[in-house]
Amino acid sequence: MPTRFHLSAFLPYRLAVLSERISRRISVEYDRSHGLSVAEWRVLVHLSRCGAVSVRDIHDCVNLEKSRVSRAVARLEQDGLVSKTPVDGDGRLVAISLTATGRAALDEIVPNxxxxxxxxxxxxxxxxxxxxxxxxxxxxxxxxxxxxxxxxSRMDLDGVEGPATPGPRDADGMR
Amino acid sequence: MPTRFHLSAFLPYRLAVLSERISRRISVEYDRSHGLSVAEWRVLVHLSRCGAVSVRDIHDCVNLEKSRVSRAVARLEQDGLVSKTPVDGDGRLVAISLTATGRAALDEIVPNxxxxxxxxxxxxxxxxxxxxxxxxxxxxxxxxxxxxxxxxSRMDLDGVEGPATPGPRDADGMR
DNA sequence: TCAATATTGTTGCAAGTGCAATGATATCGA
DNA sequence: TCGATATCATTGCACTTGCAACAATATTGA
Structure with a gap:
């Protein structure tokens, strides 16, 4: 029996194609207007719900590699959309939060x-x-x-359509 | 009204997360055993159905940027899984087809x-x-x-669960 | 016929990505 | 208390990616 395999009927492929097509359509909204990448978009959106959070928290919640989060945050800070402040009580953590500019950007993009x-x-x-x-x-x-x-990831497990509280960690998303 | 936006409830995000999770699970099968990337996997699978085809044809059929196809094919040729032969009658085209090794690799991966x-x-x-x-x-x-x-893309339009014939182009997939 | 245009495949380049390693800080356990 | 271990964020590096530019070849239309 020859290995006949129809890619277009392969479930994972079909899902990937649709997902990418939709993602790209959405990305037009935040890329064209603000030059954002997928990673930056996810970070911004997460911050709009969860306030000041750590890189680790974002990594946990939005399905991005932590280095990807770190770099996305760096770019966003460069562009003035987020700010990073050290957390007193734990010198390793950084509290990342939206700036007014960042919130304004979201207010433009989110409706679309x-x-x-x-x-x-x-x-x-x-x-x-x-x-x-x-x-x-x-x-x-x-x-x-x-x-x-x-x-x-954590948030995909317990956060879907759920309450606005951040989850099992502290209410402010840090710690 | 503040911009409250729950990423985990956002359809495009949810789709992306599931799709990526499934794709990654599948990729374990072809990456672990043969070191293939997604692009290489798609090219191989397409070739298993469509025989000798051009870069352009693959690009049309498997939702990959043509440069990505070109490089995937180059890597696959390097590894001996596909062969490229010039097409007589059109000096621009290259006919890409599976080698015996390539087919053997597919025969290992596809069942999984x-x-x-x-x-x-x-x-x-x-x-x-x-x-x-x-x-x-x-x-x-x-x-x-x-x-x-x-x-x-073309094949996603007319190929799903359809007949095994290549489509609107010539039967051999070239031209 | 032959210049203008289109198509095919490849490549240069800048940017993004995953993974592992790193340095800094916290926490744990004897 | 203090050494061992864990956690957090960043960085180095090799690699991939998308886009535009490119050279080579085909096709078109006057």
Missing amino acids: ARTIEKTLRDSVSPEDLDTFFRVMEQWHAVLDRDPVAKPR | ARTIEKTLRDSVSPEDLDTFFRVMEQWHAVLDRDPVAKPR
Whole structure:
């Protein structure tokens, strides 16, 4: 039997293609207007919810390698969108927070992002959307059982559609 | 109104996280055993179906930038998994095809990839899976209507679950 | 026919990325 | 108390990536 394998019917490939297409469409909104990368966008969005947090916290919450977070934060600080202040009580930590400029940038971008997402959500029935998310969660669960797969990040486990409180750590997101 | 935006509830982000997690799990199979990248994996798989094809054809079919294809093919040739031969009749084209070694590599990897995909597919009901794919297609359709979004690639349009014939171009995939 | 245009594949370059190593600081345990 | 270990953020390095420019070849249209 020859190895016949149709890439376009391969689930992981299909998911990657759609995901990348949507991500790219969204990135137009924050790249074109503010020159942001995916990493920078995720950092900004996380900060808008969680206030002053550490690199480690961002790394935990937004599925980015910690070096990627570190560099994204450095670029954002360079551009004046975030500020870093040392944390007293723990000399290793850095508290990263939005500046007024950063918040203004988000206020410009977020409505557009929301609009695109709404268009996608509205294009299918609520039941189908529920099913879609249920399947996604099911596949995450499959991967959770797979010792070879990368573990799921904290916020993706307990944060989805959940309360606005940061999670198991301290309320301010540090420590 | 403050810009409150929950990344973990943001559709594009959720999709990206799941997609990347699954892709990484699959990549373990071809990276660990043969040191392949995503691009190289996609090229190999495409070749296994479509025989001798051009860089342009691969670019069209597997959602990879043409320079990425060109470099992936160069690496694969270096490793002896594919061969490049000039096309007589058109001096610009190169016919890329699997070598015996390349086919052997695929024969090792593909069953594992299939197994993982099957585990995912089997973890949800056929109806839910249908719905999932229907929603994916619907979102592609939304993006198809969006002038800012990147157009869908040819094979993703007409090739899904379709016949084994290469598509609108010549049967050998060249020209 | 042949100049203008298009297509194909590759490459230069700047920027981004993952991984491991590093230095600095905190915490733990005898 | 204090050495061993853990945690945090950054950095070095090799590698990948996207984009634009490029050379080579084909195609087109007057």
